[in-house]
Amino acid sequence: MSNKRKSVLQIEPYKRRIIPDQEYSDKTWKILEHAIHQIYNHNAIGLNFEELYRNAYNMVLYKFGQKLYSGLVSTVTSHLKEMAISVEIAEEGSFLEELIRKWNDHSKSLQMIRDIMRYMEMTYIPSNKKMPIYELGLKLWTENVIYSNQIRTRLSNTLLKLLSRERAGEEVNSELIKNITKMLMDLGHSVYGQVFETPLLQASSEFYRAESQKLIERCNCGDYLKNVERLINEETDRVNHYLDHESKREITNVLVKEMIENHMLRLIHMENSGLVNMLCDDKYEGLSRMYNLFGRVTDGHLKIREVMSSHIRESGKELVTDLERLKDPVEFVQRLLDERDKYGKIVNLAFNNDKLFQIALNSSFKLFINLNPCSPEYISLFVDDKLRNGLKGVSEDDVEITLDKVMTLFQYLQEKDMFEKYYKQHLAKRLLSGKTVSDDAEKSLIVKLKTECGYQFTSSLEVMLRDMKTSLDTMQGLYASHSELVDGPTLNVMVQTTGFWPTQSSVTCNLPAEISALCEKFRSYYLGNHTGRRLSWLTNMGMAELKATFGEGQRHELIVSTFQMCVLMLFNNADMLTYREIELATEIPTLDLKRCLQSLALVKGRNVLRKEPMSKDVNENDEFFVNDNFSSKSYMVKIGTVAQKKSEPETLETWQRVELDRKLQIDASIVRIMKSRKKIYHHNLIAEVTKQLQSRFLANPTDVKKRIESLIERDILERDDSDREQYRYVA
Template identity: 55%
Template sequence: MTFHLHTMSKSIEAAHGASFLEELNTKWNDHTKALQMIRDILMYMDRTFIPSTHKTAVHELGLNLWRDNVIHSSKIQPRLLNTLLDLILRERTGEVINRGLMRNIFKMLMDLGPSVYQEDFEKPFLEVSAEFYRAESLEFIECSDCGDYLKKAERRLNEEIERVSHYLDAKTEVKITNVVEKEMIANHMPRLVHMENSGLVKMLLDDKFEDLGRIYNLFRRVPDGLSTIRDVMTSHIRDTGKQLVTDPEKSKNPAEFVDTLLEKRDKYDRIISLAFSNDKTFQNALNASFEYFINLNPRSPEYISLFVDDKLRKGLKGEKEEDIEIILDKVMMLFRYLQEKDVFEKYYKQHLAKRLLSGKTVSDDAEKSDNQTEDRMWLNCQLYVRSSDHITLVPILVGDYPGRLMGTADLRATFSKWSESLACVKGKNVLQKEPMSKDIGEDDAFSVNDKFTSKLRKVKIGTVVAQKETEPEKQETRQRVEEDRKPQIEAAIVRIMKSRRVLDHNNIIAEVTKQLQSRFLANPGEIKKRIESLIERDFLERDDSDRRLYRYLA
């Protein structure tokens, strides 16, 4: 058999060009057929003599002889490798090759044993491929924008997967794809995501879902790929969000301020859902980013409450009640981001009171779905309205903020030149104000507008809607919130100390903060003041030997 194989080897060596692989394949088929016949003839010997003498089985012996005398021939082995690598290179550059013949040759190498396939082909194949894709990636990245580069990388990756399916060993797939991923993606991640005018930020700004999906699916294949995308996305959302909430111009209109936040949230929800496979880590990053920048503006709780008030007063033009429910659900997501939920509650109660007193609500059901607390305090008072001809005493309701009038009233009066009404609405200015302005100050003076006329007997003037607070009002609200927080902080301290009995200062701060974070972010300085207050009232005492250690007094 060895002598016969030497003859076959010379025939293969003599083949030129494309006929080399064809001759090798023909001689291999002849050898396997002959080997099958020999094994059948010597079947009895294979079953009895071979096992007892620990000899090599006939078929295995025939494969080993082919390997040593043909495949590992000094004139065939390097030529075979170079021919295979050259054909694969041609295929990579767009030429059509004989995949059927390639499949037969690679099956031959695999039949000779995994080590033959790996050492004679796979190992040098992977090395050459790394060099090829290293050079190609540098060429591509210099002449392509990020989106085009990713398309090329995706195409190359798919080509290698397809190549494996057609004629390479299935185990080669993970190895060759790792090469493509490393050379075309992992080695260029920072440059790709930060590419000017086409990188990740540009994709996010322009809602390029296809490109975003491609960068996600490619980067997820390499170590730290998704974290790279996530970090850039997070930084971008935080930077743009910070600009939004700290821009004085954008804060002038609370409804537009919150609308912009909702649009931003919807935008990135769509991106994460459609392009990032609804990845939970990206959703968490989005939530953390919103929580970061929404709390940079101390008026966010007030503005969110004003937005809800506006929607429940006016509704959505041309939209159904169900659409208002959807908007309110989205607003509740913003509410969850607030660190000072108790501040929102304070404003919400105020706005709710005005809404209910004025009868300005688009839907009782929507009102109920949004209003989680129904404790309302109403006070009766009397409003005196004086004119030059008549005085009317009108009962009116006000909310839980002393000095701030709310509600509606009918004023009936008879004057010589004007109809009855309320004041200071453009086109219905029954009263004159000095100085003339939209805002009302404590020192403003009012008088009857004798020039006012109307064809109607009854003139309806809308009530004043909730508006953002002036600076003094804001300070007043903040002071009330701080007062409301004191008993909550003390209650948390007592609960903790009653359970733990003895605890040091830092741990009390940490546990109180954790207990109250669902409502507000407790200030460590205020917690310390509450601890001092509880010590004065004999709820706690300091340890004699360690002043930072506190004991609960039963």
């Protein structure tokens, strides 16, 4: 078997040797130049792009890249100059259309040229740091067309005229404007800025300056702001539709400067329609518009806050110094609450609940509320009225809302310890008279006070409520163990823990025999269950219910004080008693007795006694009789005690008690700080004491300094030998 070898025949393609020379490059460039002319003349359909690409490729390959590049620049430039002439001679109505048409032609031609010369763009241009073809085309268009003397100014003016016509309400070809501005943006931001944006901003400034002057002369503040808002919205729509988005901020800034910033103070203080007028009339929409528009100006919100704060403070000062309003504490506090609701709603709805506006509102109220030294007492009296008489026709949720509003005013008080002093007295009277509308409401307010000021602030109040509960249980135990007490007069005793209830002087009097016997049985029962305790009777704080018969069988149930009960029960055994006889029998203090007799004999509709001789005052020679002609539509008749006007000594005594408490609290605060720090400088100690006590009262630096000196005298603190401004704690 023989092996036959196969022969393989290889035929190589014919290779024409190209010898590059100047003649070759000229001939090749003529072909490419002709193609570029054909492209710009819209005759590209007959061109062989593959052959053209190969020719451009060979020129770069054989080192004729510079000739190709410079020839491209020259040829494109010649066509662009022809385009510029066509645009320049265009009529006014077709100028922009001709320009955008030539731009589109140039862009399409540039893309085809770029495809033909892609090899040059990939190799020659990067290595020789030449401008890429597309960027080159944009540059040549800018230099030869846009920056042409007769086109540049005409283009700017034409665009500005169109925008001016649109601002005047005319319809314009917005799509054409959009295409022109897009062309300018494609040429670069500097071109867009020089040709269009800068002239636009200048024209806009002049337009809005004139518009603002026209509007501010004929419009009130609210209408002016509406027009500004409308113009901003229109300008925003215009930018979004056919202008560069970067122009939005610039144009808006021009509008805001000319229409808001330059007239801001005039708008705020505009007579009968400015900021104060809007605040007084609760114009939420106008205030909200002012807040939003002025927020575009650097210090716009600051100006609004300053005027708002000034207005609130001035109106608040008028309120707290109005002598007529101060006559009724409840009305006074209700007006404060109404004012706080009013401006709180404005801040929330119109000023977007801005934190800085909230701070300004709170600081304004804090300022003028503390101008009236009676504010702590009046707020306590307001709470007393609501919790004593109730909030008629409202739910428990509404009660909570009212208490929350009161707590807002309480937070503004600098002298919270004064409020505590008055509130404790008012709470005691409510509890002892059984006139609180709801234990839950009382507890709720105490919880709010504890949250705001801490446990120590409310500890006495909580003990008072607890004493009431304990007293109720004690009385139930008394009657359960003494069944004989069910028949006859009944006694209800409230035991107060000494030191937690408001300080009361123990005023004694001679109780009727029946009541005195019941009191002794209670004393025996209570002390039998609680060893080591001591009871003292506060007869000046008690109440009684008496059944009385007048004239021809007219029956009534009288609700009276303990003192009044003692006086009335004397008439069970006498038809007439002199003032001196009543005084000897009851041993009620003179001032209290006279007020008691005035309430029983001289108050119309409550005069269960009659006095001879008749006069407005009670004298020692007066005689008293049962008023047999007394009548009332109500079966139950409450006879209050004539109010005793608060005297200067009493007010001074209250302040003295508060000042004494403050001294003790300052001492305690200083010792706490010094125990913790051991050494501290004077100004730092003053600052820390003030901060620690601000939840109760605003400590006066002079008072703190005096307490420091007192502690030094008592060898609790000492000055540092090397630095007299520094204190040391003496362990």
